[in-house]
Amino acid sequence: MIPSVSGPPSPPSSGSRVQPRDIVELKALAERQPELAPAAALQIDLIEAVRRVQGRITTPWIEASADTLNVRLSGGQPLLEFAQIAFDWNDVRLLTRQVTDVLRRHEVIDAATAAALHAVGRSPTLPDVVRGWFEQHPALEIDMLDEVLGWAARPYLQRTAEVLQQRVSFDRWGRRVCPACAAEPEFSVITMNGDRQLVCGRCHVRWGYNAIACPYCGNDDRTRIRSMATPDGMYRVAICAPCGRYIKALDTRKTTRPLLLYVDLIATLPLDAAVMKANNK
Ligand SMILES: [Zn+2]
Ligand SMILES: [Zn+2]
Numbered sequence: 001m002i003p004s005v006s007g008p009p010s011p012p013s014s015g016s017r018v019q020p021r022d023i024v025e026l027k028a029l030a031e032r033q034p035e036l037a038p039a040a041a042l043q044i045d046l047i048e049a050v051r052r053v054q055g056r057i058t059t060p061w062i063e064a065s066a067d068t069l070n071v072r073l074s075g076g077q078p079l080l081e082f083a084q085i086a087f088d089w090n091d092v093r094l095l096t097r098q099v100t101d102v103l104r105r106h107e108v109i110d111a112a113t114a115a116a117l118h119a120v121g122r123s124p125t126l127p128d129v130v131r132g133w134f135e136q137h138p139a140l141e142i143d144m145l146d147e148v149l150g151w152a153a154r155p156y157l158q159r160t161a162e163v164l165q166q167r168v169s170f171d172r173w174g175r176r177v178c179p180a181c182a183a184e185p186e187f188s189v190i191t192m193n194g195d196r197q198l199v200c201g202r203c204h205v206r207w208g209y210n211a212i213a214c215p216y217c218g219n220d221d222r223t224r225i226r227s228m229a230t231p232d233g234m235y236r237v238a239i240c241a242p243c244g245r246y247i248k249a250l251d252t253r254k255t256t257r258p259l260l261l262y263v264d265l266i267a268t269l270p271l272d273a274a275v276m277k278a279n280n281k
Contacts, residue, residue: 022047025263039266042106046151047262049098053091054155060086062163069168076175078182079164080203082131085156089127095152096121103144113143120145121152134181150202157181157203170207176215180205185215188249189259190236196249204261214240215247228274235264237271239278246275 026044030037062084064072069079100117103109109117120129120140132139133149161180173179178200186201188209196211213220217240224241233254239246248268250259 020047020051022260022262025257025260026266029263029267033267033270036266036269038106039269042102042108043262043266045102045106046099049095049102050151050155053095054159056091057088057155057159058086060084060156060160060163062160062167066167069164073168073170073173073179078177078179079168080157080160080181082134085134085153085160087127087130087153087156092130092152092156093121093126095155096126096148099148099151103148109144116142117145117148120148136182154202154204161200161203161205165205170205173207174209175207176209176218178203178205179207185209185247187259187261187264188215188247190249190251190253192252194253198247199259199261214238214243214245216240216245217243219243226278228271228278230268230271235268235271237268237275239275244279248272 023044026040026047030040064079072079097118100109100114100121103117104111104114120126120142123129129138129140129145130149130153133146134153138146157180164180170179176198177184178198181200181203183200183202185198187199189197189199189206190211191197194211196209197206198209198215199206209215210220212222212225214225219225219240219242221242226239226241227236228239229236229251234251236249236251237246238249248264248271250264252258
C-alpha cells in the first residue's frame, strides 16, 4: 500500500485493476498539461517500480517506548537510525537496478551513468553506500545516485517512519529537518487554518513549522521572502533572499484534495521554471 494515498478510493481505470490515486492523478495531469506528460510518465514508472517492492515489506519492530522517543524528540534528535531500518538488501539491489533502468529509458541519464549506478547496486558495499546517503555524507560522486537511492530506500524509510508515527506525534517538532530521518523538507502544505507543514523528501513524513520562516536557513524576515502562486492559487512558492532557496506548497484552502506528493512535485514544475526565470532577471 502506498501511504500517500488517502481520501476516497481511486476510480477504476480502463483495465480491471484499480490504480492508486497518484497514478490516476498523474495521468489526468498529463492530459490537462501535455508539456508535463514526459515528467508524469517518468514519475509513474518510478512509482510502479517502488510499489511492487512495497507490497512485500514486513512491518519493522521498534523497541523504543513512546517515552523514549518523546525524550529524543524534545532534545531535538531525529528518531531514525540507520541500523533500525529493516532493509531487504536483495530488494534494494533490485530497486536500484530498476530505478536506474527507468531513468535510462526516459533518457534522464546516459549509458555510462547507468552502468555506474548498476555497479553500485551490485556491489557488496551497497549497504555502506546507502548508509552514507542516509547519514548525509555520501562517499561516491555519481550523477543521480542520491535520487536512485532515495527511491530504492523509500519503502523501508516510509514503513519505519509510519511505525514511529503510531507512537509519537511530530506536531510540535518545529525544526528544519525531518523528525524521523533528518532529511531536508522537499515540499510543504498550507493547512486550512493557514499553518504550514513541511514534507520530508525521503520518508514523506510531515511536521509543523513556522508559516513564514525559510525552512533551509531559518530566515524569518518577511521582507526578504518573496512569494509566487499559480493562477488558481493551489500552489505557492516562497523564495528566500538570504539563502537563495525556495520551497513549494500545496494550499489546501484552495483545493478539495489532500497532498499527493508524487503528483504535486510534477504539477509544480512550472513554478520551478518561474522561480528560475525570476532569479535570472
Ligand atoms: Zn524523513
Ligand atoms: Zn533561506
